[in-house]
Amino acid sequence: xxxxxxxxxxxxxxxxxxxxxxxxxxxxxxxxxxxxxxxxxxxxxxxxxxxxxxxxxxxxxxxxxxxxxxxxxxxxxxxxxxxxxxxxxxxxxxxxxxxxxxxxxxxxxxxxxxxxxxxxxxxxxxxxxxxxxxxxxxxxxxxxxxxxxxxxxxxxxxxxxxxxxxxxxxxxxxxxxxxxxxxxxxxxxxxxxxxxxxxxxxxxxxxxxxxxxxxxxxxxxxxxxxxxxxxxxxxxxxxxxxxxxxxxxxxxxxxxxxxxxxxxxxxxxxxxxxxxxxxxxxxxxxxxxxxxxxxxxxxxxxxxxxxxxxxxxxxxxxxxxxxxxxxxxxxxxxxxxxxxxxxxxxxxxxxxxxxxxxxxxxxxxxxxxxxxxxxxxxxxxxxxxxxxxxxxxxxxxxxxxxxxxxxxxxxxxxxxxxxxxxxxxxxxxxxxxxxxxxxxxxxxxxxxxxxxxx
Amino acid sequence: xxxxxxxxxxxxxxxxxxxxxxxxxxxxxxxxxxxxxxxxxxxxxxxxxxxxxxxxxxxxxxxxxxxxxxxxxxxxxxxxxxxxxxxxxxxxxxxxxxxxxxxxxxxxxxxxxxxxxxxxxxxxxxxxxxxxxxxxxxxxxxxxxxxxxxxxxxxxxxxxxxxxxxxxxxxxxxxxxxxxxxxxxxxxxxxxxxxxxxxxxxxxxxxxxxxxxxxxxxxxxxxxxxxxxxxxxxxxxxxxxxxxxxxxxxxxxxxxxxxxxxxxxxxxxxxxxxxxxxxxxxxxxxxxxxxxxxxxxxxxxxxxxxxxxxxxxxxxxxxxxxxxxxxxxxxxxxxxxxxxxxxxxxxxxxxxxxxxxxxxxxxxxxxxxxxxxxxxxxxxxxxxxxxxxxxxxxxxxxxxxxxxxxxxxxxxxxxxxxxxxxxxxxxxxxxxxxxxxxxxxxxxxxxxxxxxxx
Numbered sequence: 001x002x003x004x005x006x007x008x009x010x011x012x013x014x015x016x017x018x019x020x021x022x023x024x025x026x027x028x029x030x031x032x033x034x035x036x037x038x039x040x041x042x043x044x045x046x047x048x049x050x051x052x053x054x055x056x057x058x059x060x061x062x063x064x065x066x067x068x069x070x071x072x073x074x075x076x077x078x079x080x081x082x083x084x085x086x087x088x089x090x091x092x093x094x095x096x097x098x099x100x101x102x103x104x105x106x107x108x109x110x111x112x113x114x115x116x117x118x119x120x121x122x123x124x125x126x127x128x129x130x131x132x133x134x135x136x137x138x139x140x141x142x143x144x145x146x147x148x149x150x151x152x153x154x155x156x157x158x159x160x161x162x163x164x165x166x167x168x169x170x171x172x173x174x175x176x177x178x179x180x181x182x183x184x185x186x187x188x189x190x191x192x193x194x195x196x197x198x199x200x201x202x203x204x205x206x207x208x209x210x211x212x213x214x215x216x217x218x219x220x221x222x223x224x225x226x227x228x229x230x231x232x233x234x235x236x237x238x239x240x241x242x243x244x245x246x247x248x249x250x251x252x253x254x255x256x257x258x259x260x261x262x263x264x265x266x267x268x269x270x271x272x273x274x275x276x277x278x279x280x281x282x283x284x285x286x287x288x289x290x291x292x293x294x295x296x297x298x299x300x301x302x303x304x305x306x307x308x309x310x311x312x313x314x315x316x317x318x319x320x321x322x323x324x325x326x327x328x329x330x331x332x333x334x335x336x337x338x339x340x341x342x343x344x345x346x347x348x349x350x351x352x353x354x355x356x357x358x359x360x361x362x363x364x365x366x367x368x369x370x371x372x373x374x375x376x377x378x379x380x381x382x383x384x385x386x387x388x389x390x391x392x393x394x395x396x397x398x399x400x401x402x403x404x405x406x407x408x409x410x411x412x413x414x415x416x417x418x419x420x421x422x423x424x425x426x427x428x429x430x431x432x433x434x435x436x437x438x439x440x441x442x443x444x445x446x447x448x449x450x451x452x453x454x
Numbered sequence: 455x456x457x458x459x460x461x462x463x464x465x466x467x468x469x470x471x472x473x474x475x476x477x478x479x480x481x482x483x484x485x486x487x488x489x490x491x492x493x494x495x496x497x498x499x500x501x502x503x504x505x506x507x508x509x510x511x512x513x514x515x516x517x518x519x520x521x522x523x524x525x526x527x528x529x530x531x532x533x534x535x536x537x538x539x540x541x542x543x544x545x546x547x548x549x550x551x552x553x554x555x556x557x558x559x560x561x562x563x564x565x566x567x568x569x570x571x572x573x574x575x576x577x578x579x580x581x582x583x584x585x586x587x588x589x590x591x592x593x594x595x596x597x598x599x600x601x602x603x604x605x606x607x608x609x610x611x612x613x614x615x616x617x618x619x620x621x622x623x624x625x626x627x628x629x630x631x632x633x634x635x636x637x638x639x640x641x642x643x644x645x646x647x648x649x650x651x652x653x654x655x656x657x658x659x660x661x662x663x664x665x666x667x668x669x670x671x672x673x674x675x676x677x678x679x680x681x682x683x684x685x686x687x688x689x690x691x692x693x694x695x696x697x698x699x700x701x702x703x704x705x706x707x708x709x710x711x712x713x714x715x716x717x718x719x720x721x722x723x724x725x726x727x728x729x730x731x732x733x734x735x736x737x738x739x740x741x742x743x744x745x746x747x748x749x750x751x752x753x754x755x756x757x758x759x760x761x762x763x764x765x766x767x768x769x770x771x772x773x774x775x776x777x778x779x780x781x782x783x784x785x786x787x788x789x790x791x792x793x794x795x796x797x798x799x800x801x802x803x804x805x806x807x808x809x810x811x812x813x814x815x816x817x818x819x820x821x822x823x824x825x826x827x828x829x830x831x832x833x834x835x836x837x838x839x840x841x842x843x844x845x846x847x848x849x850x851x852x853x854x855x856x857x858x859x860x861x862x863x864x865x866x867x868x869x870x871x872x873x874x875x876x877x878x879x880x881x882x883x884x885x886x887x888x889x890x891x892x893x894x895x896x897x898x899x900x901x902x903x904x905x906x907x908x
Contacts, residue, residue, distance in 0.1 A: 016735075056733075057735060060701060060733075060737060060840075060841075061704050061737050061738060062674075062702070062703020062704040062705055062707075063703075075703065075704065076705055111589050111590075112586075114586065114589055116589070120581050123581060124578070124581070127577060131570065132568065132570050134761065135565050135568055135570070135759040135761050135762075136761055137760050138761055171787040171788075172785065172787065178632070182660050182661075186662055199783070199784075206636050206780065207636075207662075208640055208662040247514065247515075247516070249515065249517075250477075250515050250516040250517045250529065250531060251516055251530055251531050281467060281511060283514065283515050284515060305589040307588065307590055307591050307785065307789070309592075309785060309786075309787055309788070309789060330628055330653075331626070331760060331761065332763075333625040333626065333629060334625075334789075335761070335762070335788075335792050336761055337577075338789050338792075
């Protein structure tokens, strides 16, 4: 006992560890007295201060107790737990994702389209202009400069007049959906579109809310079903629904707004890719019809990059007041640095120039794709509302969805069918592929697409 | 009707807006036929293409329908809703926060201590080294480089061996607490320390979980009560509890681990300011005693800046597997840019140098404060475990907590009492102030503190 090897550096800590391990392993029993400091220092050939410091660490952690003028005693320690080993430290290699030649599933715009040099320049300018202000706590609803820039953009580009105060900046769509549940309540019914992004209902459910499904047909969301559900929150993408591509017409929008008005329920207008209306102007938003019942929500996932993790919502004034009550003392999740950079990108016009470039690019991709499709000698129907970054194609003679995907995969094409996005059973979705071209580079597209259909 | 002024630019859009408003206001009735394109173009003195484009936008939004070889007809539109105005766009000036000369409540380290120039240098190097890779999607649990850097740091500085795989990076403590609820369940009981940070129980409750309170005394968390509660999750700060400053001794830790083992419950070890043990080494972590029942959690709020919004937790392997199931397809909330910068700051040693500088600084502040206190001629007791960035002082003759805070405020001092952090009633907390010196600049401290005690 007490014949420790303290030849390494940091003798006091080694001594502390040795005694601690003896206590943990039961070699030093509860109540046992530790040797006097001078005695142990002599025995081990170290200074009294070393022993003193080790004893103090043991004391601080509660392994020993000290009795005045008497010394240090081992505390009772119930160590029936198995003293599990910490997992070995090893760096696990990341799983390589399956790589397709053409990917109609992933959503990110090709990286080379991102205006990286101007983004980097703005970052540098924010860094040198804002300096240590970047360390300040960001209000829960985001940086004021960014909120104003978003408000100006919404007004300029979309004709939506929003008091910047009611804008809430968050770290992407999922975080904002979670916030909506925390504001409106998890004991409420949330209606989402079917087929649709599983992520939307998944996030609501993960936050404890109940979900119901509203069918979406070619002519838009099924308004009668939506109203019959009497949901507290209806989450829709009226401008361009994913994956059907349906546009909710004005008459349906008006009925949904009337219903929300009369029951005091909310509509979440998820405008995730409305910037990409490739013909004409973006459609008029539901938000402007009723800013007290509609929560407008959008992100920069499609317009900038999914890694940006930034989005925003515009809350009705009453919900915003509640937001401040609940979250007033928290900080915004998005770093101030990214917020300032984006604010400058928007207010300096680079954001809109980038969107225009993207639109031109996607228009070209879409032409390639539809051109290739028109030459297909397989009977098919294209459903394309000239909006957003996807359309659907129904193959009239294909034996099954799995056959289509199998054939596509053999050609190096990753594609999903409408049925893959069904959240509840629904008829009429068979043999329809979702051509989501937001992530494809178009040089290779039509060749592959044609090959897949052979 | 149809005598619109289209003198501005963007004639087609103006025409679209005019007709749309006529439909919305009922001036154009359901079923009414729009004028022929040529007729209207002649009447308004614009090109046929302009009218055509406006009609197409109306068609796309569902305001009109088109009948082949006949023309465009107004759709039925139920517009009983009040057609609310969007809120006026106005920039609301931020509320100026009340400014105190000395603030013992706010938690941020003085900004001038932050190694801003080296942080900015690292940011620039990340920007130029990683370039467009910064746009890549970040795995749900964070960037691998940062996870490895954190694992190395935990091993080097704290003696905790962690497989970097089990580290999950998140946007600050609140987000991680929310994730814990989503992993373990909201139908479970979460026990938190009382007195304590309201934020902890508040975040659990906001995520739908039930909370119970475990008293914390000078000698640490009340283990008997903690065990009697049979909570599914026990959230504690064993190294240094806020606000009591209590350190949970080794024997109590062992009993809590035994209890978690036997019931299959979890312990969240919130190590939020453990780096700042000002005497000796940081205390041994509970995580190393049982990496299968303890979730280790820490942030960079105290060590870097609250605006950084970065934290991490180490999950037991079984919970990590569940994490991947639930969140595998989502992206990490923290921008890759910040993650890479922090990874380099840690692996290059700048992070630990910064912590050492902070420790030296805070040691000085603490000496000033205790020096000033020792000269007070008001009876008081200091409770200081030489850990973390706060201690408590009990004023034995003060008439009430509100009297103490009132006197302090008159001297420009913002301070809270232990009772302000009570989440459930508890005796023995009166007349005790929490001297949280993490945010103070020490040149002014002792002068003010002495003045407050007059």
